[in-house]
Amino acid sequence: MSKFQFPESIASRPTYGSLKSRPGKAHLMIADAEGAEAILDLAAQDAGLMAKSHVIYIPSGSGAGLSERLRGLKPAQYYEGPSYAAAVPRIRRVLSDAHMGLQVYLCGTEGLMGQAMNEATAAGIPHSAIQTEHRGSIARRMQCVHCKGITENVTTDPFVCAHCGLNLFVRDHYSRRLAAFQGVCIDAEDPGNVPNPVELYK
Numbered sequence: 001m002s003k004f005q006f007p008e009s010i011a012s013r014p015t016y017g018s019l020k021s022r023p024g025k026a027h028l029m030i031a032d033a034e035g036a037e038a039i040l041d042l043a044a045q046d047a048g049l050m051a052k053s054h055v056i057y058i059p060s061g062s063g064a065g066l067s068e069r070l071r072g073l074k075p076a077q078y079y080e081g082p083s084y085a086a087a088v089p090r091i092r093r094v095l096s097d098a099h100m101g102l103q104v105y106l107c108g109t110e111g112l113m114g115q116a117m118n119e120a121t122a123a124g125i126p127h128s129a130i131q132t133e134h135r136g137s138i139a140r141r142m143q144c145v146h147c148k149g150i151t152e153n154v155t156t157d158p159f160v161c162a163h164c165g166l167n168l169f170v171r172d173h174y175s176r177r178l179a180a181f182q183g184v185c186i187d188a189e190d191p192g193n194v195p196n197p198v199e200l201y202k
Helices: 035-045 064-071 084-096 110-122
Strands: 027-032 053-058 077-080 103-108 130-134 140-144 150-154 167-175 180-185
Touching: 027 035, 027 084, 027 110, 035 053, 035 064, 035 103, 053 064, 053 084, 064 077, 084 110, 103 110, 110 130, 110 140, 140 167, 150 180
Parallel strands: 027 053, 027 103, 053 077, 103 130, 140 180
Antiparallel strands: 140 150, 167 180
């Protein structure tokens, strides 16, 4: 249920793979919700991996039942937080203290992976040392190109910007800098002519 086959899209849209255990003295795993399932699968590939791993997990409601299973893997360090924003200081500290060869595994929703990818690359972690695997919700993190506000967990197209109230068309154009897709006013030329919202990928 938690794996989703994304349709072909434009070049800026991120693509995701499957996590593979890699050699390294240290491993950082960041996940939310069903992303925990990817960590559980990864741990099954390499019996010694978790002893060198720092797991940062945000249950986000739907992953609450997976917390105990993650802790049961006995990672070297484990943090569980209420939100991605709450976990950011810890993520930054781990990355700032990292030594060469750190392997980074990001799994779960696109919003989490995009934001964590930005933190890792800003800290100097090369792309070759970062793996991603999508699990769970396909809700999008959207930026309104008009007011620049970010709306989290968008599941319909069009949707109403949480900041300025405009009706926005959900585009596949993705900003890696913002870790967000872009939304454009759908009724700018014909105010009020807004199609009924439909669930994304339904």
